[in-house]
Amino acid sequence: MKVLILTEKPFATKAIDSIKQIISNASMEAVILEKYTDKYQVLNAVEDVDAIIIRSDLMTNEILDAAKKLKIVVRAGSGVDNVDLVAASVRNIVVMNTPGQNANAVAELAIGMMIYASRNFYDGSNGTELKGKKLGIHAYGNVGRNVAKIAKGFEMDIYAYDSFCPAEIIEKDGIKAFTSVEELYRTCQYISLHIPCTPETEYSINHNFFTKMLPRAILINTARKEVINEEDLINWMENSPEVRYITDIMPNNDKKLREKFSKRYFSTPKKMGAQTTEANNNAGIAAANQIINFLLNGNTQFQVN
Template identity: 35%
Template sequence: MAVVLTTARAFATCEAAKKVLNDAGHEIRIITPDKPLKAEELIPLVKDVDAVIAGLDFITPDVINAAPKLKIIARNGVGYDRVDVTTAKKNNIEVTITPGTNSLSVCELAFSFITGLARKIHVMDTSVCAGSWKRENGIELNGKTIAIFGTGAIGRNLAIRCTAFGMKVLAYDLYQNEELKEKYGVKYYDSMTPLFESADFISLHLPATEQTRNMINKESISKMKKGVYIINTARGDLINNDDLYEALTSGYIGGVGLDAFTEEPFTDSRFFNHKNVILTPHTGAFTQDAIVKTLVMAAQDVVRVLDGNKPLHSVSQ
């Protein structure tokens, strides 16, 4: 029997994922933090565990080195920039992700931001609840241009939905999707600049890397159309918050929808109650459907590794 630590907040209520581990005879230790755990919080929890099913926790070299029995870190999602994969490899620890399980959920939240900002639904909801009856002039999506940065599973699904609404879709990705080009008319560019210059909406679906961190900054904003809407359901590090706020308050940016932040919970009160801002608590993948698919896939790879087999969704090979 191995010990599996789970820090993904939804695991406590996911009976299907629990069953995968229980049927394999493993002990489950469930932690339900209200925010991603930092290294100093994780270290005392991992000392005798064989596997971790992790949320957005910071799994640093110190955490990994504090867990001599650890064989697998299974990320509950597709992003793994908070896991030190290099140290994991050195310690013969597998790092896995759950590709495709929550892509529709995140895509649909991004599209909800697009429609919500376009029609200023959040502003009118507040108005009606306050006893007012003020209408807001919105815009139609038909004929508008959206720039999608990253056309993996999430960005691909978003592109398909945007074309169905009559939007022109521009895309940036190191790996171009031939189906999107041929079937849906998506136009790819090798540079980000044409997308910044042409877009009415920008939606971010890239990992946080040395090349993408702070990609939304004063310089890139200066290339954008006045009134552009920016949606981020990927990583908070993609946006420079100071530059974004400055452009919002000046009215240069028309509005933003944010589900990912540099610090979580998000405490930058400058963005609170701003009529052109919609904020959600990193909830893109948080649907009943996605939770079950994601946690079951993570648990299945844990069982494979603890049985001495290779995982199906490793990023550390």
């Protein structure tokens, strides 16, 4: 059987070596397509493979249709909005993710962005400290939990809201749970955003939330750009001269945001939350092991479709 490692943004070398070793030990063949430049390279590569490991790469209906032997796709990461789950299900292709493997890397980046914003992008002027500030974590999953753990070391006052996580679970970790998301946005100077992109959450961070935020609020987005209503974001920043937006996912309106709010807006050029050697290794190894466990044993523990 053949396993394709399909990554426009490649894994670290150490991760690739580990993935190939796991596949080889299972008497399967590993093939690699990295830094591809058009979909036709992908369409050709998927024709005869049994399994695919991806990162943020798209698995569209067209690509899945070309993969006639494909049995499983594993996204080395948590979100699976880059995979057409309906098309996969129609073709009896199992889709999995690797929850938690990138969580620490994303959480460290979120905290780093808070420091960067608080110190005025290191421009030499007086900034503020994180100690004693109120941090609101919107969605208390693997990443949110790691953000909370790190923020405790900064002696921040930590709150969280998650519509799917019971308040007693949050408070067991020493975090104050809010019963409404609006209360989180009204209370906290820092909001760290970790909600997935779903039909319910798309563009859901909008005027309703922005207008409730504190006058010097800082919104950190290491989740997905699609959860932000960008026009409402711009209006908020225009009408609130001290608020800041820091993101790991470049907005569609990046140029306009940079021109209008150069002192209050920052975006990484590419999504960097999982761009660490450790996260690469963890997620890649998990993806390879899940594929082998599925192909040899039928294990579907992390199936999402």
